[in-house]
Amino acid sequence: MQHLANPFIIGRGNLLQRTRCYYFYDTSQPCNKRDPGSGCGAINGVNRIHAILGASAECIATHPSDMAVALRALDADVETETIDGARHQFPLTDLHRLPGDTPARETELAQGELVTAIILPPAKAGRQDYRKVRDRASYAFALVSLASVIEMQGDRIAYAALAFGGVAHKPWRDPAVEQMLTGKVPSEALFDQAAEKLLRDATGMGSNDFKIPLTRRVLKAALREATDTKTAT
Numbered sequence: 001m002q003h004l005a006n007p008f009i010i011g012r013g014n015l016l017q018r019t020r021c022y023y024f025y026d027t028s029q030p031c032n033k034r035d036p037g038s039g040c041g042a043i044n045g046v047n048r049i050h051a052i053l054g055a056s057a058e059c060i061a062t063h064p065s066d067m068a069v070a071l072r073a074l075d076a077d078v079e080t081e082t083i084d085g086a087r088h089q090f091p092l093t094d095l096h097r098l099p100g101d102t103p104a105r106e107t108e109l110a111q112g113e114l115v116t117a118i119i120l121p122p123a124k125a126g127r128q129d130y131r132k133v134r135d136r137a138s139y140a141f142a143l144v145s146l147a148s149v150i151e152m153q154g155d156r157i158a159y160a161a162l163a164f165g166g167v168a169h170k171p172w173r174d175p176a177v178e179q180m181l182t183g184k185v186p187s188e189a190l191f192d193q194a195a196e197k198l199l200r201d202a203t204g205m206g207s208n209d210f211k212i213p214l215t216r217r218v219l220k221a222a223l224r225e226a227t228d229t230k231t232a233t
Contacts, residue, residue: 015068015078015095015115019106019169020141021061022046032058033103040103048207049143052199052215054168059103060205062166063096064141069165070130072173073147077119083112089119096170103169126151126159127226131218133166142166144211144218150226157181157227167202167215174198186227191220 023029023041030039042050042060050060076092095107109115132145145165151158160181164172177198184190195216202212223229 014065015071015118016107017063017065017068019059019061020049020064022049024061033061033099033106036102036104043205046207047205049141049166050205050208051168052202052204052208052211053164053172054098054170055203056099056101056103058101059099059169061099061103061169063168063170064165065171066130066132066142066145066165068092068096069145069163069171070147071118071120072171073128073149073161073163074124075121075161077121078115079117079119080109080113081116082110087116092118092171093173098169106169124149124151124159124161129222129226131222133214133218144215146218146222148222148226150223152227155185157184157186162198162219162222164198164215164218167211181223186223186229188220188229191223191229194223195219 018024019033021031021033021042023031023045024033027034029041032038032040040059047060049062051062071092077089078092078095079087079089081087095109097105097107126149128149130145130147132142134142143166147163149159149161160178162173162178174197177194180194180197181190198219199212199215202215204212
């Protein structure tokens with residue numbers, strides 16, 4: 001197993017941490033994840049912390065782990081062992097599921113299958129950062145977080161990996177955004193285009209509408225800092 005020499009400093013959560021939602025934890029409230037078919041109380045309820053990407057009519061909860069987001073940006077693989085002793089290795093992106101019509105199923109793990117290792121590739125060149133925006137610094141969970149790996153070659157972005165937390169049911173990474181940035185000279189216009197592509201399908205549910213512009217600001221701030229782009233905020 002290879003480990004990065006300078007891994008992210010991350011604050012919260014294990015790889016299989018349960019989805020964060022008030023209605024999931026309150027057994028008096030409807031929750032399709034806890035009680036399939038009962039409904040999603042968050043959709044028309046208190047949804048400030050809920051998803052703006054990848055949600056469904058069945059569930060709009062978010063994945064709360066910081067560690068999973070950082071590992072997604074690092075292109076980690078997961079190693080597992082099934083109950084009959086079979087071993088598997090696959091990309092972390094294939095571990096967690098979006099809610100779709102079956103929000104009660106959060107991962108692709110089979111019954112009794114255990115995560116036995118996390119495997120990291122050799123460290124990428126470039127800058128690694130983790131941004132975590134919270135209502136208060138004392139709060140454990142992110143409203144929006146971003147794990148980023150940005151490599152510059154000369155005046156151009158040579159490599160970009162961007163994984164977001166607090167916005168979806170799983171760590172959210174959009175290859176189209178990274179491809180848009182790669183090979184380009186950093187600029188405010190480029191960062192705006194990247195944010196537009198990232199949030200093209202974003203949907204707020206009322207109380208969490210603010211997460212859409214917040215995610216935009218987090219992305220642009222991270223890109224400015226990683227590329228040393230001097231531009232007005």
